[in-house]
Amino acid sequence: MDERVPRDFETLRATILERRQSLPKRIAQIAAYALDNPDDIAFGTAASIAASAGVQPSTLIRFAQQLGFDGFTSLQLVFRERLRERNSSYDERLAALRAKAEEGAGHRAIFDGFVAAASTSLNDISGRLNEDHFEDAIALLAKAETIYVLAKRRSYPVASYIAYALGKLKIRNQLIESAAGLNAEMIGFASPRDAVIAISFSPYAPAAIEEARVISEQGVPIVAITDSSFSPLAQFAKVWFEVAEADFAGFRSLSATMALAMALTVAVGEKRSDSSRKRKA
Template structure:
């Protein structure tokens, strides 16, 4: 192993992800290509062969070995085992997660300990966001969203509560918005009304909702600015986003809270309302109140 790769290999997926993100600016082009594919498609890395993974990532099989060694592993098989372990931990059913959680907290005061676990995880997420958030990025995102004729809000599955809150808060603050959801399957028609004068706020976390990613791509191709909230520099949303926030949520027992994401969403909503209020003639300056 060369001096370049002489480092301790991460023992779990979170550690591996953190290492890749920390070194993403210095990764050689082909290795960065594999890294992006690996974080976007962890299941394929876990179960695919070197040949199939290399073909899907658009590289030679030897690049997979170089990628593994670059991160401190002695070969691709060793790195692959991290992805397989991640799959066992993250893709367990909710029943399995509950059983594992029960084994961890025991029976005595279990409910209180579960609450403590989620409070601790939420606190960790909030602290990380407070340390990592770029204030200039926050200002630019609020300015872009406040200047939109309509804010189109897109999210699905675990991210949907964020979209629902944003639509509620912006509505209360008098900001025209459109939550893209339709029981009748009319999302494409709803999105067809978006123009470059609007802005799309898109939220998606791994495993990313394919429909959300595709809709973000379509909007970007039509010149609609996209502000994204996601969890990785290698998220497929990043390539379509004009501005994007990286939010990492800590988990407890395999369950992740949305504490940091909701805090960021509240800041965006109130900031947008405040900026729009300042633009209205004859309005006294003052902070917008958070919707209750």
């Protein structure tokens, strides 16, 4: 008997999808129902599930048996396990995954780790965002003529996404990145009527800090996204946000920073279109 019983939901899902074609009508019907309503399978009784799926309880059991389980009960365990997994707190999972990855537990653990790190970061920031700072930052950026976006190295992807989004929203912006070393000149054009979004995390890229210093001395207001109040960026900034990103395998997640950056960008876009509408009226 080659019949290997799926022990986790993903394997089960894959097995079902694979055999989909070769299943008899009623069995296929319940297979579809199972993938669409996994929660119902986890909690329902054989009778209730069968009724919801429009089949007989016995069909449900045959379905389980075809998959190699010895009955509905063992099939149900897989669906229950799935719910447990999902709900176990992300922090715990992250710790476990880090340990797993340390001892070389395969590549899947690495993937799970990055997902968990991202989720943890998002969880964290959603409770932490200071709404007043957020409004201040939006106000400040909304009235800028040009928004300069400043970030190096690890933070650079965020800056490039901000620049992309600002462009889409038709907000004049300038990404300070030039590989050709023209940053000094670029910065020179910035005036107090402009504004800067600066992003930097420990270890702070010296170039980013230096450029932030210069630009703030020109009187250009800075909105900073950084990781602590001790950050050198914080002292140059008019408004700053503290974002704690979880890391995995030495690389920090960017998900919380990205979410904040996008929210800022879109909110600024919205505020601008609001006020231009008012001006016309």
